[in-house]
Amino acid sequence: MRRMDRWPxxxxxxxxxxxxxxxxxxxVWGKGVAxxxxxVLYAVRIFLLQSAMFVHLRPIQITEHHGMAAVAIGGMxxxxxxxxxxxxxxxxxxxxxxxxxxxxxxxxxxAVIALFGFLGTHFSDLFRI
Numbered sequence: 001m002r003r004m005d006r007w008p009x010x011x012x013x014x015x016x017x018x019x020x021x022x023x024x025x026x027x028v029w030g031k032g033v034a035x036x037x038x039x040v041l042y043a044v045r046i047f048l049l050q051s052a053m054f055v056h057l058r059p060i061q062i063t064e065h066h067g068m069a070a071v072a073i074g075g076m077x078x079x080x081x082x083x084x085x086x087x088x089x090x091x092x093x094x095x096x097x098x099x100x101x102x103x104x105x106x107x108x109x110x111a112v113i114a115l116f117g118f119l120g121t122h123f124s125d126l127f128r129i
Contacts, residue, residue: 031084032084035081036081037081039078039081042074046073046077050066051070052073053065054073069118075117079108079111083107086100086103
């Protein structure tokens, strides 16, 4: 068995995690605007239909969530869009880097709230008296 120093990550995901120091048009418009718009549209679809599909990798299967669990998943997509936009558009801006930090923090806060909401829908039966 070969020891791996680094987890195998797809190149697209690895490129999303690079520092936002470069302020090229492709970085700002691609990763900072286009990708978050796609994620926001998917999150709005989830909020309106209250239905979300979730892919499990082990074993490979697709699970569909409804109601509050789906809304929590939509909140996770929305928080990821907020974080990406703040990171790639505002964090590297020469005049407004503080806006990027606020947006990244807001994105993380919404992610934590959505995670607790998702877990609360699945484990609420354990806490009933």
